[in-house]
Amino acid sequence: MAGTKGCLIVASILGFGLISCREDKLVFTKSPKDVSAVEGASVTLPCKATPDDGIVYLWTRDGFTLENTTRRFMQGSNLHITRVDRERDAGPLVCQAEHITGKYKTVHSSPVSILIEFIEDPTVVLVKPDNATKIRFGDTVVLDCQLEASGDVDYEWFHNEKHLSKDDLVNTERDVVKGRELFLTKIQSSSNGVYRCQARNSAGSRKSVNRFVLAVEGDQSLHIQSIPTDQTVRKGHTAFFHCAYKEAIKVLWHFNNNPEVLSDDGR
Secondary structure, eight states, rough: OTOOEEEEEEEOOOOOEEEEEEEOOOOOEEEEOOEEETTTTOEEEEEESSTTTTTEEEETTEEEEEESSSSSSTTTTTTEEEEEOTSSOOEEEEEEEETTTTTTTEEOOOOEEEEOOOOOEEEEEEEEEEGGOOTTTTTOEEEEEEBBEEEOOEEEEEETTEEHHHHHHHHHTOOOOETTEEEEEOOGGGGGGEEEEEHHHHHHEESSSOEEEEEETTTTOOOOEEEEOOOOTTTTTTTOOOOOTTTTOOOOOOOOTTTTTTGGGGG
């Protein structure tokens, strides 16, 4: 019965006896601890108690018992998660050990959490001005690389798929990156083009799913009207890309920054 006590009698050489009593209880030999994991990775939280015989284990989250699923299930007494999810696996998680006879008092591990690292696809957003149609040569344009991510995030920017390094920004004496924002000052014809950002943290790196097209008319520069977008196709199937410039006589295509122009057969 739970709460039974065992007493130990120790006799001394003086004929006196020392009686000490202790409550029998289960003791964890392996306890779960806080762990860090990238979202989508697998995690196993250990749990083991002694004495070994007749112990039933279960896991709880926020006080509710976890049911086994194909994604999250018990492996013996351990809790295994095949694909960590920051919404469904946030703590606190607790391991409970109970003896089937009730001889020992049920024990619970200390609450633990999975510190889930993640990074979402960033989005390029025009901050200044509030509308692209208001942009004129000589103006300042501010672009923001917005995303949801954990921990510290580093940002990089690309202009027409060329990485804007710190040296590039310093040499222009106009453009600068502050945190996740790109400041384009004194806009001119060379500023026109396609801008993307890339974010990186401990969970990995992601490039923006969208692009911002800076296309200021005037100064005899071509004005892009339609830009190609990323395509996902099966191997051996056809991908179609569309690109158009206002009053362009001819549009040429290049592959993977190769200066060689694609022929009609190579498109």
